[in-house]
Amino acid sequence: MKRGPAVLTGVHFFNGDVACAEGALAAGCRFFAGYPITPATEIAERMAERLPEVGGTFIQMEDEIASLSAVLGASWAGVKAMTATSGPGFSLMMENLGFGYMTETPCVIVNVQRGGPSTGLPTLVGQGDMMQARWGSHGDYETIVLAPSSAQEMFDLTIAAFNLSEKYRLPVLLLSDAVIGHITERVIIPPEEEIPIVNRKKFAGPRDAYLPYLPDEDLVPPMVAAGEGYRVYITGLTHDERGYPSTSPEVQERLVRRLAEKIRRNVRDIIRLEERGIEDAEVVLVAYGISARVAYRAMELARAAGRRVGWLRLITVWPFPEERLRDLATRVRAFIVPELNLGQIVREVERCANGRARTIPVLRPGGAVHDPREILASIEEAFHD
Amino acid sequence: MTEAQHPLDHLLRADRLPHIWCPGCGIGIAMRCLVLALEELGRPLDRVVVVSGIGCSARVAGYVRLDGFHTTHGRAIPFATGLKLANPDLTVIVFSGDGDLAAIGGNHFIHAARRNLDLTVICVNNFIYGMTGGQFGPTTPLSARSTTTPYGNFEPPFNLPALAAASGAVYVARWTVFHVRRLITAFQEAIAKKGFSFVEVLSPCPTGYLRRNKLGEALEMMRYFKAQSEIRHGANPAEAEIEMGGKLLLGKFVDIERPTYHERMRKQLATFFIEPYAEKVSEEIEAKEVES
Numbered sequence: 274m275k276r277g278p279a280v281l282t283g284v285h286f287f288n289g290d291v292a293c294a295e296g297a298l299a300a301g302c303r304f305f306a307g308y309p310i311t312p313a314t315e316i317a318e319r320m321a322e323r324l325p326e327v328g329g330t331f332i333q334m335e336d337e338i339a340s341l342s343a344v345l346g347a348s349w350a351g352v353k354a355m356t357a358t359s360g361p362g363f364s365l366m367m368e369n370l371g372f373g374y375m376t377e378t379p380c381v382i383v384n385v386q387r388g389g390p391s392t393g394l395p396t397l398v399g400q401g402d403m404m405q406a407r408w409g410s411h412g413d414y415e416t417i418v419l420a421p422s423s424a425q426e427m428f429d430l431t432i433a434a435f436n437l438s439e440k441y442r443l444p445v446l447l448l449s450d451a452v453i454g455h456i457t458e459r460v461i462i463p464p465e466e467e468i469p470i471v472n473r474k475k476f477a478g479p480r481d482a483y484l485p486y487l488p489d490e491d492l493v494p495p496m497v498a499a500g501e502g503y504r505v506y507i508t509g510l511t512h513d514e515r516g517y518p519s520t521s522p523e524v525q526e527r528l529v530r531r532l533a534e535k536i537r538r539n540v541r542d543i544i545r546l547e548e549r550g551i552e553d554a555e556v557v558l559v560a561y562g563i564s565a566r567v568a569y570r571a572m573e574l575a576r577a578a579g580r581r582v583g584w585l586r587l588i589t590v591w592p593f594p595e596e597r598l599r600d601l602a603t604r605v606r607a608f609i610v611p612e613l614n615l616g617q618i619v620r621e622v623e624r625c626a627n628g629r630a631r632t633i634p635v636l637r638p639g640g641a642v643h644d645p646r647e648i649l650a651s652i653e654e655a656f657h658d
Numbered sequence: 659m660t661e662a663q664h665p666l667d668h669l670l671r672a673d674r675l676p677h678i679w680c681p682g683c684g685i686g687i688a689m690r691c692l693v694l695a696l697e698e699l700g701r702p703l704d705r706v707v708v709v710s711g712i713g714c715s716a717r718v719a720g721y722v723r724l725d726g727f728h729t730t731h732g733r734a735i736p737f738a739t740g741l742k743l744a745n746p747d748l749t750v751i752v753f754s755g756d757g758d759l760a761a762i763g764g765n766h767f768i769h770a771a772r773r774n775l776d777l778t779v780i781c782v783n784n785f786i787y788g789m790t791g792g793q794f795g796p797t798t799p800l801s802a803r804s805t806t807t808p809y810g811n812f813e814p815p816f817n818l819p820a821l822a823a824a825s826g827a828v829y830v831a832r833w834t835v836f837h838v839r840r841l842i843t844a845f846q847e848a849i850a851k852k853g854f855s856f857v858e859v860l861s862p863c864p865t866g867y868l869r870r871n872k873l874g875e876a877l878e879m880m881r882y883f884k885a886q887s888e889i890r891h892g893a894n895p896a897e898a899e900i901e902m903g904g905k906l907l908l909g910k911f912v913d914i915e916r917p918t919y920h921e922r923m924r925k926q927l928a929t930f931f932i933e934p935y936a937e938k939v940s941e942e943i944e945a946k947e948v949e950s
Contacts, residue, residue, distance in 0.1 A: 276931065304744050306736075325927050330743045335769040339736035342729065342766075346709070346740025349727065350748065354740070372730050499725040499741055500748045502704040506671070506720045508728035517674060518720065518728075 277326035280465040287460040289427040289453045290315035290357075293383055294323060295460070296431030297355050299468055302381070303329030304354035306343035308336055308362060311395045312451040313385040316357035337362035341369040341382065348380045349507065351498030353435055357383035359451075361392060363402055364409075371410030372509045373444035374532060377486075377494065379473055381434045383447045385454035386562075388613075388639030398451040399639030400562055400613035406446050407591050413529055415536035417543055418446045418591040420561040424458040430588070436471035437543060441535055442493050448590065450613070452563040452642060476503070485516040486528070492535035536592055545588040546597060550576065554583025555606045556655045559598070559622050561587040563642055564611045571611075571648035582652055590618065598625035607631035607655035611648050613639045631655060669693040669703070671723050678717055680788075682868075682876025684835035684861030688782050689718045691838055692753070695845035696724075706749045709738040711763060713789045714863075715755035715782040732763030735770045738777055746776075746920055749849060756783040757795040760816050764796065771825035774853045775919040780845070781818060781856070784863035792866030799902040803870045819895035822856040823912045829855035830895060830912035835862070836883035837908065844910065853918045860906065871902075 280299045287295065294316050297305070305320035307313075317333065324331040330347075334340040340356045347354040358366065363384045373380060388394030389401045402409075406418045417437050419430045430447055438445040476483050476495035485505045488494045497503040510518040511525045519525075536543065550572060551557060560568040565586040575582040585601070587594065598621075602608070607630055610619035616634050623632040635651045637643060664672065670693065679685050696706060706724050710716035712731035719726035729737045734752045742750045752759075759767055759781045770777060786804060787793040794804035794811050797818065801810045822830045829851040831844040841859060848855035862868055862879035873879060883906065891909040898907040917925075 304740070306740060325931070332739070332743055334736060334739075335765055338733060339739070339766055339769070342733040342736035343740030343743070345729070346727070346737040346742075347744035348740075350741045350744035352744040354744070368730050369733065498745075499707045499727070500705045500745055504704070504723055504725055506726045506728070508720060509730060510728065 276328070277323065279327040280468065281462050282464045283462055285460045285462065286457060287424055288315060288455055288457040289421070289424040289449060290385065290455065291319050292424045292427040292460045293357070293431045293447070293449070294319035295462060296428035297381065297435065298323055298327060299428070299462065299465070300353065300432040300435035301470055301472070302353045302355050302435060303327065304344065304347035304352045305329070305356065306332045306334050306340040306347070306354070307356045307358065308334055308340050310337075310359045310362045312387055312454045313357045313359045313383060315454070316383060316385070337365040338369060341366045341373075344380045345369060345373055345376075345378050348378045349499050353379070353439070355381040355383065357385065359385050359387050360389045360399070360402055363405065367409045370444055371412060371414065374410065374414040374416070375509050376507050377442040377496075377532070378444065379438040379442050380444050381431065381438055381447060382444055383431070383449065386448060386450040394640050396451065397640045398563060398613055398642060400450055400564065401617070401639060402448065403590060403612070403614065403617040406448050413533065415533045416446060416591050417441070417443065417536065417589070418448050420448050420587060420590045421453055422562055422565045422586060423453065424456055424460050427453060428460050428462065432468060436469065439471045439473045440493070441539065442473065442496060443536070448562070450562045480504070484514045486512060487514040488531060488535070492531050492538065540592050540596070543589055543592060544594045546594055547586040547588060549584040550581075551583040551585065551601070553581050555581045556652055557583040557585055557601055557605050557608050558648065559585050559587065559608050559610045559618070560612070561590055561618065564613060567643045567645055568611050568648055570645040571652065574645060574649050575652045580652060580656060587618070593621045595625050598622060599627070602626040602629040605630050607633055609633045609635060609648065609651050609655060611635040611643050613637050613642065666690070666693055669697060669723050671721055674721055677721055679714060680865045682862060682864035683714070684784065684859070684876070685715050685718065685782050687835040687838060688780070688841065688859045688861060689721060691841040692718070692751070692780065692845055693722060695842045695849065698842070699846050699849060701749050701849070705747060706751065707741055708751050708753055709734045709741065710753045711758040713755040713758045713787070715753060716758060718753040732758055732761070733766065734758065735763060735766040735777070735779065739770060739775055742775055742777060750777050751849065752777060752779045754779065754781050755788070756781060756785065756797040756818070757787045760796040760818060760821070768821065768825040771822055771827045771854045771856070773919045774826055774828060774916055776852055776854070778848045778851075778855045778857070780848075780859065782859045782861045783818065784861045784867060786863050786867040788863050788866045792870055797900075799900055802867070802902055804867070805870070815900065817895065817899045818858045819856070819898045819911050823895045826854065826916070827856045827912060828853035828914050828916050831856070831910045832858040832860070832898060832908050834860040834883040834887065834906065834908065836880045837887070847910070847913070851913070853916060
């Protein structure tokens with residue numbers, strides 16, 4: 274066997290998990306640490322096979338805590354790194370996720386969601402980790418969460434996740450679900466030169482001039498890797514620009530506000546939405562992941578029945594597209610939010626609607642996707658108030 | 659007037675002094691032994707990384723003038739695993755305390771030893787959780803008092819050298835902060851050893867352990883370390899159990915050869931790949947060296 278190419282340019286028939294692994298490789302990921310868990314295991318299996326072909330490293334760790342620890346370590350060795358898991362493993366990663374935000378460590382964490390809580394429904398779909406992805410680690414922080422709706426997007430958004438993590442120096446989460454992870458569909462991998470790649474901003478100045486947490490104007494500090502001679506000290510403690518621990522409220526204020534601001538200031542760069550039929554819509558379906566595909570069918574059915582219904586798909590779930598939702602709330606009758614949980618993103622929609630438009634949840638706790646007719650019934654409800 | 663330079667200033671972050679450790683604490687001695695060991699060892703210091711978790715001993719990563727990572731509680735070893743795998747040319751040292759390593763991080767410890775990844779793990783064992791104010795831990799001797807064993811400890815402690823050896827470590831030694839010369843040598847041997855090496859360093863915690871157990875000042879613990887130590891290289895680590903006030907078995911217990919994680923990985927992958935397998939990172943660094 275010869276070494277394989279990192280980018281498998283061509284048309285493939287891949288499941289979402291495999292597409293995600295290929296997206297990671299195309300993005301330049303050369304380190305994967307993980308622990309087997311349904312329905313994300315195929316990502317690890319694909320990486321175990323493919324990383325040695327491209328000169329990268331795969332390791333199966335003893336648990337998910339160790340997996341994310343190793344990913345953070347690899348990132349500080351200067352290598353793009355990823356792990357993939359599902360609900361229970363995602364819960365185990367929460368502390369180190371916070372370490373990633375605090376130390377500004379680029380990496381990607383994939384959560385192929387299944388039904389919860391606890392062990393829940395290992396083989397069946399759920400979307401119950403949307404709020405955990407936003408708030409799961411302790412303390413204040415902003416994050417970036419992308420939600421793919423197809424095998425193609427498992428490829429595309431994994432690349433986007435790496436690029437955003439490298440650009441803004443933070444762990445970026447890909448929140449998929451069991452259906453999107455296992456759905457097998459056409460995936461088109463473009464030629465390598467057509468895939469935009471972002472690499473972390475590196476510091477190349479003299480040793481003595483380097484302050485590991487002195488941000489540039491974009492609020493992102495340039496990074497170095499271990500072993501490059503800069504002798505950095507990196508800690509999860511509140512730290513000043515030198516990286517030294519501090520218990521000063523001023524230092525805490527400066528650091529934690531910057532960590533949030535570097536994302537908040539750039540929401541226009543980070544937020545991606547897909548919209549259909551919004552222009553004349555009286556009612557807008559707001560959905561993500563597999564639920565967005567089901568909602569699309571509901572919109573088609575409603576449109577066929579003469580209802581002016583629009584469809585807004587959250588590709589970026591966090592930061593939440595507040596501006597767009599607030600704007601729509603002034604001119605639509607209602608938002609309808611189908612999710613495979615008992616009400617998570619719908620709360621954000623309701624907050625943005627702020628009473629100006631109705632917010633109607635269509636909720637299932639996971640295990641199966643909606644029937645488009647359930648969503649259609651809510652659309653009818655919205656038109657009959 | 660120019661400030662006098664300490665001979666180890668180039669290896670310590672003097673701008674971070676004073677350190678947080680209590681008078682009589684042994685962690686500073688262990689840290690000094692580590693930097694002296696590194697200085698004499700002659701490895702390129704720019705490629706030496708110290709990784710720690712949480713606790714008093716974990717603060718070492720921020721006092722040495724090396725790349726230092728002060729990670730989450732118990733997770734220094736898996737973080738170090740990622741560093742070492744992503745850049746095998748780094749010398750990676752985990753500096754830990756007993757609670758960090760053997761309680762919350764215990765699982766990572768045995769798995770890293772099993773893999774025989776080329777890491778050096780140093781554990782300052784002061785028999786107590788110091789940072790949080792003196793709670794018992796996985797190495798606290800039976801009957802010892804702590805804030806969470808007010809009636810005396812009734813959980814048997816881990817014998818760390820035996821745990822390391824049983825899990826697959828290729829180098830296992832135990833010394834105390836009284837035995838500084840032996841300790842420096844042990845650190846050098848452990849760092850030079852290919853594979854998973856482990857050095858346990860017994861150390862006084864006057865504030866959290868000695869005081870509560872009426873064991874006197876740190877100096878008395880040092881006298882105890884001197885008087886009750888029995889040095890037996892090659893001793894069966896299973897005999898290295900520690901009882902309060904009992905004999906302390908010290909020495910180099912294990913120094914064996916076993917293929918490392920990287921050796922096994924490269925050999926295994928070479929049977930599948932026509933081109934000799936080597937991690938790309940390593941190649942790039944080698945290429946850079948040739949250029950410069």
